Amino acid sequence: MSFLKRLKEKFTAQTDAVTEKFKTGLEKTRNSFSTKVNDLVKRYRKVDEEFFEELEEILISADVGVHTVMELIDQLKDIARTRNIQDTMELKSAISETLAAMLRKDDEEGALALQNGQMTVILVVGVNGVGKTTTIGKLAHQLKQQGKSVLLAAGDTFRAGAIDQLEVWGERAGVDVIKHQEGADPAAVIFDSVKAAKSRGVDVLLCDTAGRLQNKVNLMNELEKVKRVIEREVPGAPHEVLLVVDATTGQNAMSQAKIFSQATNVTGLVLTKLDGTAKGGIVLGIRHELDIPVKFVGLGEKIDDLQAFDPEQFVYGLFMNMEEEEAE
Amino acid sequence: MAFEGLADRLQSTLQRIRGKGKVTEADVKEMMREVRLALLEADVNFRVVKDFIKKVTERAVGQEVLKSLTPGQQVVKVVHDELTTLLGGEQSKLAVGTKPPTVIMMVGLQGAGKTTTTGKLANHLRKKLNRQPLLVAADIYRPAAIQQLETLGKQLSLPVFSMGDQVSPVEIATKALEKAKAEHYDYVIIDTAGRLHIDEVLMEELQQVKEIANPHEILLVVDSMTGQDAVNVAESFNEKLGVTGVVLTKLDGDTRGGAALSIKAVTNLPIKFAGMGEKMDALEPFHPDRMSSRILGMGDVLTLIEKAQTTVDEEKAKELQKKMRDMSFTFDDFLEQMGQVRNLGPLDQLLGMMPGAGKMKGLKNVSIDEKQISHVEAIIKSMTKLEREQPEIISASRKRRIANGSGRTVQEVNRLIKQFEDMKKMMKQMSGMMKGKKKGGFKFPFM
């Protein structure tokens, strides 16, 4: 469903309660000072513009992206007009609801597509340094705690020390790692890993890949090849292709999501480094334009610093500055 | 496409102005709205954008634009120049201590590219400046960070100093300096662990390392894809450590790189190097004028020209330039060029540098896909000599023949001819710029 539709639905559901509130407020005005209504409207308009300008800045400074922000602001202006919202506080709750709704659809679970009675293969992709390997370590730990047996595939044969790094995470999580030499063909590593995972009968195979910038055509082809190996060896796999996005990233994350999706059909995002001051607002645009949900967030470098994505909490984070500024 | 360049953005506004013949203040304002959007889309911090727009508007309204005969060109030029000035002069020099070793400390967020840049810098010092660097593995936190640096050292045949991950970075730095002094190294480059600028404990650790190492350079390594938060990161690191310069990494990607401007604006630190790839020689001086073209989405014309100049044979280049100027460029030249262009490096990267290339969808596709390039080759090779020289004679029946001969479709032949014409036009513009000086000669189809 389109963003606009979702937004509309969300609001038509709420309209009754809200108009009820406004009726009472409005009645007073109408009854006592009919002449002041005009004044009020004037004042309201001005405050409104300023408020929207401020809102625009907050969203932009959270990396939401001009395009999405402008669309959002237009919608909210419409809502404010049609529902005659004058209290910015009132609109604020509408905003967070709107944003949260944009990030998750009602019928969506947001959890990993773990297979019942069959091996689940998860491919982890992304640009350099975003946190792929760390996320795999954390995820392995989490799955293991849920009682799943897990195997890791050291598909980054390119970056110096990448295999060692994954092995350390394997030790930490208490799971095995299938690896080749540095410089080996990643598709071959993945092939062997799938074979090993099958013969061991593990529940989940997590495949690490080398970081690559999405505009490197040959590297993206290599990734497609890796995915094809998985597809061939396990029908229906990979069950998840997780694109790891660094929350510090600006608008380029959109290009990352687009091009990685074209190559590997991304099923979900992992938004890392949210423990910093960056807000990761670009995921709004990614969800809106490409319809890719966020599944996890990374909140630190420790093994249990991975959490399921919570839209409300995320939106609250976006507005943290606003609350602070208003408190000042 | 979400990321239109400023040139594309301004097009409609400028066309309207050209129709009127004169630019009003309101027109400038409208153009500045587009500039603002272009900058925000390029990830320039919104506060920095505000200041910038204010400044440029003053300049633009004040004189240049209103007096100008080609207002569009002037506005873009004013914006571009102002951006270039803001980004600072070209600086790829590293500090030199009065007495060796010169100490360089690498700092930054997680995943920014510190370790890779450490290797590249060492390689630069060794290969270009003939200096002997000692690499120091002081990232004791990230798993296998030490192995990563050691592997790079091995690849470069350069020594790496490490004490494992059970010793504090302060102690590692102390011992490394002792060794460097005793063994007369010219440079010591300390690779530190990535950390958040708000992590007080780890930031203090860096301060301690700084205290004992007395670095001549503290380089902040920043991912060029960084968004609005770049200002916070740069400000914090600078406040706490007194950074001396910035290295911008992953610029071989397709990011606009507005972070460069944000960082420069809030810290005024020089941007010393640009990381352009994963290989150890992919470290380049930072070029402010190219960066502003890139931020504005004008294509990195100068880089392209420079690349072409170093790779393409001088004699041939001259001949080509002449041909480009008089539009006598033929399919034969095109074929030959393709061979040379292949030597320039990844085609997609090259194409990203061309102004307007983003708009020419067909051209982009052909050039990015190596397989299609061989199709193009096949098509041209099926043309007669005369057809190659005068593509305008290629009639429908000739097209069918060419398609048959090359095993491609008539549509493909059509597309190629169209692209060829587009390219010819573009080359004519570029040749104008090559003839002119380095600065300012930009010209866009709509001006």
Ligand SMILES: Nc1nc2c(ncn2[C@@H]2O[C@H](COP(=O)(O)OP(=O)(O)OP(=O)(O)O)[C@@H](O)[C@H]2O)c(=O)[nH]1
């Ligand atoms: N603060 C913080 N740091 C993180 C988080 N996730 C990863 N990191 C750090 O980011 C850095 C890069 O993480 P990696 O897991 O090596 O990233 P990668 O994507 O595998 O990198 P390449 O394989 O080199 O492309 C490491 O220093 C991690 O500790 C997070 O959620 N928060």
Ligand SMILES: [Mg+2]
């Ligand atoms: Mg990795």
